[in-house]
Amino acid sequence: MKTEKKERREAQLAKKAEAIQAFASDVQMQDSTNISIDGHPYTLLVNYREGFQIEKLRERFSKILTKYDYIVGDWGYDQLRLHGFYEVESKKGVPSQNIDRLEDYLYEYCNFGCAYFVLHNLEVQQPEPIPAGTKRKFKKNKMDTHRKVPSKVKKQRDKIYGDEKKYDGNKNKVHKFKTPRNVQPKKQQTKKHHFTIRQKG
Numbered sequence: 001m002k003t004e005k006k007e008r009r010e011a012q013l014a015k016k017a018e019a020i021q022a023f024a025s026d027v028q029m030q031d032s033t034n035i036s037i038d039g040h041p042y043t044l045l046v047n048y049r050e051g052f053q054i055e056k057l058r059e060r061f062s063k064i065l066t067k068y069d070y071i072v073g074d075w076g077y078d079q080l081r082l083h084g085f086y087e088v089e090s091k092k093g094v095p096s097q098n099i100d101r102l103e104d105y106l107y108e109y110c111n112f113g114c115a116y117f118v119l120h121n122l123e124v125q126q127p128e129p130i131p132a133g134t135k136r137k138f139k140k141n142k143m144d145t146h147r148k149v150p151s152k153v154k155k156q157r158d159k160i161y162g163d164e165k166k167y168d169g170n171k172n173k174v175h176k177f178k179t180p181r182n183v184q185p186k187k188q189q190t191k192k193h194h195f196t197i198r199q200k201g
Contacts (some may be wrong), residue, residue: 025061027054037061041122042071049114056080066125070099075104110150 029038035042037057044052051073060080065071068084075081085099086092095101106116 004174025058027058027061029054038063038066040066040125043120043122044117045070045120046116046118048117049113049115052117053077053080066121069121070102071119072102072105072116073119075111075114076111100139115122 008125025038026036033044035044038061057073057080058075060082062082063081065084069090069132070085072083072085072120073080074083083105084097085102085105086097090098096104102118106114112115145171
């Protein structure tokens with residue numbers, strides 16, 4: 001029984017390894033600092049605590065990262081995470097995506113003292129524009145946001161909810177004033193009763 005489970009698990013891991021290999025990027029070291037990823041040149045600027053591992057970069061690199069000027073890879077829980085940054089005065093992304101905010105990113109989002117590396121993209125790729133026809137599919141139609149209700153439905157709705165009063169926020173506002181805690185309300189004056197106690201004699 002245990003051997004069957006073990007064999008199944010090994011088969012799953014082998015399948016996963018094949019899938020990773022199929023989608024892996026072609027990463028080649030040309031010298032100690034120059035790297036080629038899928039035929040595009042990169043320079044290794046920082047390799048803190050030997051964070052750069054070529055095998056893991058092959059598995060984790062994605063084509064979407066080619067639009068960034070810098071790629072930072074940091075390690076946490078034995079996993080490599082890749083994050084893209086733009087040049088200092090670039091207007092492409094938000095200010096937190098500029099490379100001069102790298103220290104903030106490392107302090108806020110990475111494990112303290114983790115190994116990391118920085119790659120400089122020497123051939124930034126422009127993302128492919130989405131064809132005009134496909135953009136329309138994602139836009140909401142105006143009729144969807146302000147749908148017209150058929151008159152039959154309106155009449156049925158009026159019959160069901162006709163007895164209820166509509167709330168008007170500005171009309172008939174009742175203001176309740178709270179009395180201060182220290183001030184006590186005046187007591188109504190009542191007739192005072194005088195009586196005398198007589199002893200039995």
